Amino acid sequence: MTLRYLLGGVILILGLSPESLVAKNGAGTSSHKQGNHEGLPLRVAVASNFSPTAHKIVTSFEAGTNAKVSISSASSGKLYAQIKQGAPFDVFLSADAIRPDLLVKEGYAVAASNRVYAHGRLVFWVPGVSGNESTCRQLLYSGQLTRVAMANPDVAPYGYATRQTLTALGLKNPVFTLIFGENIGQTFAFIHAGGVAAGFIAASQWQLSNRSGCAWEVGTQYHAPIAQRAVLLNRASNNALARRFLDFLHSSKTQAKIKASGYLLGDQ
Amino acid sequence: MDWFPGAGPLLLTAKLAAITVIGLLIVGTPLAWWLALGVQQNKSRWHGYVRVVVEALVALPLVLPPTVLGFYLLMAMGANGTLGQWWIGLTGEPLAFSFTGLVIASMIYSLPFVVQPLSNAFQSMGRDWMEAAWSLGANRWQTWLRVVVPHCRAGFLTATVLGFAHTLGEFGVVLMVGGNIPDETRVVSIAVYDLVESMSYGAAHKLSLILLGFSFLILILVYGFNRRWSRL
Numbered sequence: 134m135t136l137r138y139l140l141g142g143v144i145l146i147l148g149l150s151p152e153s154l155v156a157k158n159g160a161g162t163s164s165h166k167q168g169n170h171e172g173l174p175l176r177v178a179v180a181s182n183f184s185p186t187a188h189k190i191v192t193s194f195e196a197g198t199n200a201k202v203s204i205s206s207a208s209s210g211k212l213y214a215q216i217k218q219g220a221p222f223d224v225f226l227s228a229d230a231i232r233p234d235l236l237v238k239e240g241y242a243v244a245a246s247n248r249v250y251a252h253g254r255l256v257f258w259v260p261g262v263s264g265n266e267s268t269c270r271q272l273l274y275s276g277q278l279t280r281v282a283m284a285n286p287d288v289a290p291y292g293y294a295t296r297q298t299l300t301a302l303g304l305k306n307p308v309f310t311l312i313f314g315e316n317i318g319q320t321f322a323f324i325h326a327g328g329v330a331a332g333f334i335a336a337s338q339w340q341l342s343n344r345s346g347c348a349w350e351v352g353t354q355y356h357a358p359i360a361q362r363a364v365l366l367n368r369a370s371n372n373a374l375a376r377r378f379l380d381f382l383h384s385s386k387t388q389a390k391i392k393a394s395g396y397l398l399g400d401q
Numbered sequence: 402m403d404w405f406p407g408a409g410p411l412l413l414t415a416k417l418a419a420i421t422v423i424g425l426l427i428v429g430t431p432l433a434w435w436l437a438l439g440v441q442q443n444k445s446r447w448h449g450y451v452r453v454v455v456e457a458l459v460a461l462p463l464v465l466p467p468t469v470l471g472f473y474l475l476m477a478m479g480a481n482g483t484l485g486q487w488w489i490g491l492t493g494e495p496l497a498f499s500f501t502g503l504v505i506a507s508m509i510y511s512l513p514f515v516v517q518p519l520s521n522a523f524q525s526m527g528r529d530w531m532e533a534a535w536s537l538g539a540n541r542w543q544t545w546l547r548v549v550v551p552h553c554r555a556g557f558l559t560a561t562v563l564g565f566a567h568t569l570g571e572f573g574v575v576l577m578v579g580g581n582i583p584d585e586t587r588v589v590s591i592a593v594y595d596l597v598e599s600m601s602y603g604a605a606h607k608l609s610l611i612l613l614g615f616s617f618l619i620l621i622l623v624y625g626f627n628r629r630w631s632r633l
Contacts, residue, residue, distance in 0.1 A: 176582065184599040205581040206595055219480030219495035220580045318598030325602070341600055 174201040175374050176221055180209045180228030181318040182253065182291065182335045183361065186394040187226060193390075194381050200374050208316040210288045216241055216366060223369035224378055226250065226361070228317075229290035233362040246365035250382050252397035253359030254336035255294055260346035261330055269347035272331065273304060282312045282323045282332030290359050291317040295333040297356035337395035353397075361396075407608035409584055410592035417500070417588060418568040421507040425515040425564050426557075428508070432459070433519035438528060463513045467573025474506050474578050498580035503588075506578050507568045515564040522556020523549075555630045562623040566616060 179187040184206040191202045205222065207215075213232040216222055217239070225242065227233050230249070236242035259269055259278070272278055284292030292313070299305060312329050314320030321338045323329045339348055363382060369375040381387055388398050436456060462470060477484045478496035488496040496502040530552060534544040550557065572590040579586035581595060589612055596605035 174583075181598040184595075185601075188599075203583040205583070205587075206599060207581055215498065215580050217480075218475055218497055219485065219489070220498045221494060221582070222580075316598070318600070321600065322597055325600075338600060 174203045175223050175369075175372070175378060177202060177204050177224045177226065177378070178212045178216065178220070178222040179204050179206045179226045180212065180290075180361065181206050181316050182228050182337060183226055183251070184318075185341055186337060186391060186396075189394070190382065190387055190390065193387075194378060197381075198374070198377065202378065208288060209290065221368065222366055223372055223375040224363065225366055226363045226382075228253065228359070228361050230360045230362045231290075233364040236364060236366070240367070242364040242366050243370050246376075246379055247362055248379075248383060249360045250363045250388075251361045251391050252353075253291060253294070253361055254353070254395060254397060255291065255298060255333050255351040255356065255359075256336045256339040257331070257333050257349040257351060258324060258339060258342075258346065259331040259348070260324060260327075262346050264347040266347070266349045269349040272347075273302065273307070273309075276308050278309045278331050280312050280329050280331075281307070281309045282314060282320050282329040284317045284320045284333070285313040285315055289314075289316045289320075290361075291320075291333070291335055294356040294359050298333070298351055301355045335395065340395040358397075407589065407592060407604060407611065410587050410589045410608070411611065413500075413584060414569055414588040414590075417503055417507060418565045420504050421511055421568045422515070422561055422564040424504065424508050425511060426561065429512065429515040429519060429560070433516045434523055436516070437520045437523035459516050460513050462510050467510070467571075468577065470510060471506070471574040471577025474502075474509070474574065478502050478505070478578060497578045498582060498586060500585055502578055503575060503586055506574050507571060510571055510574050511564045511567045514567045515560040518556045518559040518563060519553070522553035522559075526552050555627050558623060558626055558630075562619055566619050569612065569616065 177187065177191070184204065187204055187206075191204060194200070195202055205212075209228045209232050212220075212222075212225060212227070213236065216225060216236060225233065225236070233242060233247050237244045237247050257269060257273070259272055262269070262272060273281075283295040284290075286292035286296040299307065312323060312332070314323055317335050317338065320332055321334045321342075324332045324334065325342070333351070336350065363379060365372075365375055365379060392398055432455075436452060436459070475497055476482050478488070479485045480489065480495045480497075482495075482497075485495045485497060488494070496505070526549065530548050531544050534548045539547065570590065571588070572594070575586065575588055575591055576594070579588070579591060581587050581591050587595070589608060593605050593608050593612075596602070596608065
């Protein structure tokens with residue numbers, strides 16, 4: 134008897150499946166075929182560091198066009214692999230220049246669309262110590278810090294820039310232990326949760342945080358620019374909405390918004 | 402769906418888990434039956450070997466890191482994989498990064514959680530009850546509905562609930578083959594990860610708390626029922 138109720142419950146859950154699923158996808162996955170874009174959301178793959186800013190940009194884009202845009206975020210490396218495996222993304226906003234360039238070279242993205250939309254900036258953040266920028270920076274040499282968080286230099290562009298910065302500061306073999314986050318989002322979470330007392334994060338994250346303690350805005354003389362490029366992916370090469378989104382991304386109004394979120398501007 | 406960023410992922414996860422469990426009960430019941438009772442009819446040595454191999458295959462998702470399973474599934478279901486290409490020919494899209502792909506991945510991932518409780522239940526029931534029913538004139542269908550299912554209901558319940566709950570907790574595999582696409586593959590575990598990455602800690606807290614409460618409730622229910630039924 135009870136088993137019958139249980140099965141009933143399962144069937145009920147099935148029946149309660151999101152109505153939006155049916156509505157948005159129309160005839161299901163078969164309608165995703167190339168060339169048919171009507172009623173489908175624009176799918177944008179975004180590197181995690183840019184995801185909060187991308188949400189803001191998408192909101193104003195949607196308001197202006199009545200289009201539906203969905204954002205999928207992960208590390209640039211993961212998104213790159215998924216795009217090569219055929220993930221249904223229309224536009225890719227990377228945290229670096231390497232992956233978009235590779236996608237163009239390997240024939241997955243439209244060469245003419247490959248442009249810098251923002252330059253990332255690094256911030257060294259110590260939430261528990263108050264002071265100005267120079268006292269914050271001096272903490273790196275003080276021996277007070279036992280652990281410092283940074284993004285993994287091998288997979289995350291911000292981690293790569295952090296390693297260059299540490300080398301430039303003469304801290305190639307620092308007294309503190311480096312804790313690697315898989316990407317800059319995880320790195321921020323380590324510090325925010327109090328697991329690590331200090332670390333190198335993105336300026337855009339610093340803008341969004343409660344800005345407690347001290348922070349040093351790492352100048353661009355310490356590392357090569359973190360040029361973040363956006364590309365149109367092949368499956369969307371005939372998608373007018375995707376092109377419109379990229380134009381919107383590079384427009385002066387949006388660029389001002391990106392700058393206010395803690396980035397330096399893209400190529401002019 | 403706009404009132405809370407977790408609503409879409411929650412419904413999607415419930416749908417995924419429900420479809421996965423139903424699929425697994427359909428596929429897993431005959432498999433568990435064969436593992437538990439099927440072999441005794443043909444007691445050849447060869448059958449014994451096959452059984453051991455199948456048992457090991459069924460248990461493999463318990464041991465394999467989800468990243469390994471996910472990596473192989475991505476290779477198979479992606480644009481360059483055999484399965485993926487066949488699916489592209491059929492629908493124009495790769496199987497990976499689609500809801501259907503997630504269902505297949507989840508069914509493989511949760512297979513042992515459904516097959517093992519069922520197999521144990523069938524095994525502990527043995528053939529005696531069925532033979533008694535047959536000798537009293539019941540046909541196969543009647544035996545199944547009136548003897549086997551009631552006798553093994555605790556096993557069915559455990560299989561259903563564990564299969565459902567384990568699919569809720571799926572993360573590594575979905576991260577590899579899902580692609581974090583809203584309303585298609587963004588399940589709760591991925592949504593929480595995503596919210597943390599994009600610094601929406603408040604929403605991550607809420608969603609995690611809902612999942613924690615729900616998982617706890619499910620387990621309370623299953624242990625409660627099992628206790629009551631085992632006393633009957």
